[in-house]
Structure formats: structure tokens, C-alpha cells
Amino acid sequence: MRDWLRAFLPAPMNASLAERLRGCCGALAGLVVTGLACTWLAGSAGLPPVLIAPLGASAVLLFAVPASPLAQPWSIIGGNTVSALVGVTCAHWIAEPLLAAPLAAALAIGAMFTLRCLHPPGGAIALTTVLGGPAVTAAGYHFAFSPVALNSLVLMFAALAYNNATRRAYPHRQQAAPRHPHQTADLQPTERLGLQARDLDAALRQHDEILDVSREDLENLVQQAEMHAYRRRFGEITCADIMSRDVVAVRPGTPLAQAWRLLRRHDIRALPVVDADGRVAGMVSDADMMKSPELNPYDGLRTRLRHLIHGLPRVRAARQPKLVAQVMPPAVRVVAEDTHVAQLVPLMADQGLRHVPVVDAQRRLRGIIAQSDLIAALYRGSLMEREEENNQAA
Incomplete structure (x- = not known):
């Protein structure tokens, strides 16, 4: 019995104070903008300025939980509009409000399920169209488009602007x-x-x-x-623990021939590219050096690299990549020294990265981690876990 009663207690909320304030301020701003915009639009068209009450519930979803599938643009616009259409239809064909209102809410839920625009305030809108009084009844199907669809559309654009301005993606991708x-x-x-x-x-x-x-x-x-x-199982193994610190790096203006000699001399597959202040600007690998469109894809590795470095006679020298900056990818993934090695797994396993530069707070190069370093760290973590289990068993 006690456990059953405990289910009625509110669950703890994980939202921070800043997140709660953002939701409150967003609802305030969104409803104010919607009210003013709809009043102006309705006034210019000779319509009564109306801000429907169920829009407050829509504001809770759009500004407090914008990641919810129930708060996405099609949910609010489609859900509210189709619910209003269903409600008007029920009010028109069923004279008894106590029958028309529940039926309107039920049919509105079914319609939202069918159209994949489930939006909880739609149920309130369906009831409003039946129980809203003579003004709503007299408006008929026009009520579904103004104010319902108009209110929903303006509030959605307000949420779009506010959420993205506060660095919270909306619509939720x-x-x-x-x-x-x-x-x-x-x-x-x-x-x-x-x-x-x-x-x-x-x-x-x-x-x-x-x-x-x-x-x-x-x-x-x-x-x-x-x-x-x-x-939790493998302990706090960070990138600083496993990275190579004596890193061979190049500048964006380093000639490709020199970069290739460094790769061969140190028997490595990639080189970090740093600027004059030591900040990581990119990564260049042996594979990047092979992506020149002027090279014959059927040439052997030695032939293709010789053509890349020394130039093809049939291609103008100006078109040939000669510097590291001309062949390195435009973006590079980096990690901080205190990053746990577990976060490297999706980068190297799923995204196929073979090397990841390790940087400090100013993005200056501190080390580099290769796939072999990650494998060694995982092996070390496995041994530590097994040793701990043996100690506990003893």
C-alpha cells in the first residue's frame, strides 16, 4: 500500500535552475509576442483579437520541453488545427454539449494519432470549440484558422527564435x-x-x-x-595518461615532400598541423596526400606519391597541391587532456578516426592518441578490472 501511495508523489526533476528560468522567460516572451502579433493581424483583417487559453499549455511544451516529440512544429500547428476542426464538426452535428465535448476530444486524439501530430493542448482546443460559448460557435470553421492556427503558427515561430537564441536547438533535430x-x-x-x-x-x-x-x-x-x-568499471583513465607526448607536427605551409619524409622517417600515419602559437589547425595523413584529383587512381602508391611531390608534366604547377594546407581536411576533432578514454571509442571505432590530437584549454597541442594507444588503454583497464575482481574474491 505504501509503495502504491508513493507513486502519487512528484518525481525529482533533473532540470537546473537556469533551465527552469529559461522555460519561464520563454513562455512569457512567446505568449506576449503571440498576443501582440495576433491582435495586430486580426485587427488589420477586421477580426476579433483572440488569444486562446489552450495556447498556455502549448507554451509549456515549446519552451519548457522543446525536445519533446509533442512540441515539434508539425505537432503544434497540425495538432491544434485538426483538433479545432474536429471540435467544430462535433458541435455542429451534436446538439448536446455534454456528449459533443467528450466525443470531440476523443476524435481529436484519434485524428492527431493518424496525422502524427499528437499535441496534448489539442484536446483542450477540441473542448473549447464545443464549450467556448456563442462567439466560438458563431465563428464555425473559421475559428480553426483564426485564432487557432494563427496563434499556433506565431507561437511556433516565437519558440523557434527564442530557443535558438538561447542555444537550444529547435526544432529538435x-x-x-x-x-x-x-x-x-x-x-x-x-x-x-x-x-x-x-x-x-x-x-x-x-x-x-x-x-x-x-x-x-x-x-x-x-x-x-x-x-x-x-x-565506473575501468576507472579514471584519461587521454593524458595514454597519449604520446613527443609529437612530430608540421605547419600549414610545410611542403608536402617534407611532410611525407617525416611520415616515413618516424613510421607514422598522420601529422598534427599547428599554427605559429602551437594551436592545432588540422591533421594531415598519408591518405590525405593521395586525394589529389590530378593523380591517376590506378597508379601504385610509390608512383602516385612521386607524382604528387614532383608534379605531373601534363598538369600545370599552379594546380598541383604543394603544401600541407592544400590537402589537409577542413575540420579536425580534438580532445582535452582530462577526457576519459571511453569517449574516444565512438570517435575511433564508429567514425573511423585513426589519430586524435590532445589539446589544452587554449587548443595548443599537448599530445596525440592513435588507435593502438586506445587498444592498450582498454587492455590495461580490462586487467585492472580482473585484478579487482580477484582481490574481492580472495
């Missing part, structure tokens, strides 16, 4: 499935022994209940939980 680094049909390396997408899909089908979180966000949360579990 669904994460695309990561591409395999080798463009094959294999599962991502981290999925082969861990959580797979089909496992999550099976669990959701078994749950058979609408969750107020997108599938992509749920998968991301599970992966983050796995990462925390890994850190």
Missing part, C-alpha cells in the same frame, strides 16, 4: 544514423557487442506505450549510460 567509416553494411564497431538499434526497437515494441522522448534521444541516453558504466 533527429540524429542521423552514423555512417560506417568504410561505407559497408556492417554494424558500427561499438554496436557489435553493445546495444543495437534493433534491440531498442524491440524494447519499444514490447513497451507498447507512447513515450515523451524521441527514439533517437532514447538511444543516445542509453549509450551515454553505457559510457558512464564503462568509466
Whole structure:
């Protein structure tokens, strides 16, 4: 009995004070903007200036939980509008309000399910169109477009501006499935022994209940939980513990011939590129040196590199890449010295990075981690875990 009663107690909220204030201020700003804009638009068209009450519930979703699938643009615009249309239809054909109102809410939910625009305030809008009084009844189907659709559209644009201005992405972007680094049909390396997408899909089908979180966000949360579990099992092994510190680096203006000689001399596959202050500007690898469009893709490695460095007679010298800056990728992934090695796993396993520069707070190069360093760290962590288990057993 006590456990059953405990279910009625409010669950703790994970939102920080700043997040709560952002939601409150956003709802205030959004409703003020919507009221003023709709009053001006309705006044210019000779319509009564109306701000419908259920819009307050929409504001809670759009500004307090904008990542919710129920708060996305199609949900608010489609959900509110179709609910109003259903409500007007029920009010027109059913004279008894106590029958028309519940039926309108039920049919509105069914319509929102069908159109994939489930939005909880839509149920309130369906009731409003039936029980709103003579003014709403007289407006008929026009009520669904002004003020309902108009209010929803303006509030959605207000949420779009406010959320993005406060560095909170809206609409909430669904994460695309990561591409395999080798463009094959294999599962991502981290999925082969861990959580797979089909496992999550099976669990959701078994749950058979609408969750107020997108599938992509749920998968991301599970992966983050796995990462925390890994850190708990293997201890605090950071990038600073495993990185190579005596790093061979080049400048953007370093000639390709010199960069290639450094790769061969030190038997490495990539070189960090740093500016005059030692800040990481990029990475250049032997594979990057092979991507020149002037090279024959069927030449051997030795021939292609010789052509790249010394130039092809049939290609003008001005078109040939001669410097590191001309062939290095435009972006580079870096990690901080205190980054846990667990965070390197998706970078190197799923994204196919072979080397990751380690930087300080000013983005100055401090070291570099190769795939072999990560393998050694994982092996070391496994041995530590096994040793701890043996000690506990003893």
C-alpha cells in the first residue's frame, strides 16, 4: 500500500535552475509576442483579437520541453488545427454539449494519432470549440484558422527564435544514423557487442506505450549510460595518461615532400598541423596526400606519391597541391587532456578516426592518441578490472 501511495508523489526533476528560468522567460516572451502579433493581424483583417487559453499549455511544451516529440512544429500547428476542426464538426452535428465535448476530444486524439501530430493542448482546443460559448460557435470553421492556427503558427515561430537564441536547438533535430567509416553494411564497431538499434526497437515494441522522448534521444541516453558504466568499471583513465607526448607536427605551409619524409622517417600515419602559437589547425595523413584529383587512381602508391611531390608534366604547377594546407581536411576533432578514454571509442571505432590530437584549454597541442594507444588503454583497464575482481574474491 505504501509503495502504491508513493507513486502519487512528484518525481525529482533533473532540470537546473537556469533551465527552469529559461522555460519561464520563454513562455512569457512567446505568449506576449503571440498576443501582440495576433491582435495586430486580426485587427488589420477586421477580426476579433483572440488569444486562446489552450495556447498556455502549448507554451509549456515549446519552451519548457522543446525536445519533446509533442512540441515539434508539425505537432503544434497540425495538432491544434485538426483538433479545432474536429471540435467544430462535433458541435455542429451534436446538439448536446455534454456528449459533443467528450466525443470531440476523443476524435481529436484519434485524428492527431493518424496525422502524427499528437499535441496534448489539442484536446483542450477540441473542448473549447464545443464549450467556448456563442462567439466560438458563431465563428464555425473559421475559428480553426483564426485564432487557432494563427496563434499556433506565431507561437511556433516565437519558440523557434527564442530557443535558438538561447542555444537550444529547435526544432529538435533527429540524429542521423552514423555512417560506417568504410561505407559497408556492417554494424558500427561499438554496436557489435553493445546495444543495437534493433534491440531498442524491440524494447519499444514490447513497451507498447507512447513515450515523451524521441527514439533517437532514447538511444543516445542509453549509450551515454553505457559510457558512464564503462568509466565506473575501468576507472579514471584519461587521454593524458595514454597519449604520446613527443609529437612530430608540421605547419600549414610545410611542403608536402617534407611532410611525407617525416611520415616515413618516424613510421607514422598522420601529422598534427599547428599554427605559429602551437594551436592545432588540422591533421594531415598519408591518405590525405593521395586525394589529389590530378593523380591517376590506378597508379601504385610509390608512383602516385612521386607524382604528387614532383608534379605531373601534363598538369600545370599552379594546380598541383604543394603544401600541407592544400590537402589537409577542413575540420579536425580534438580532445582535452582530462577526457576519459571511453569517449574516444565512438570517435575511433564508429567514425573511423585513426589519430586524435590532445589539446589544452587554449587548443595548443599537448599530445596525440592513435588507435593502438586506445587498444592498450582498454587492455590495461580490462586487467585492472580482473585484478579487482580477484582481490574481492580472495
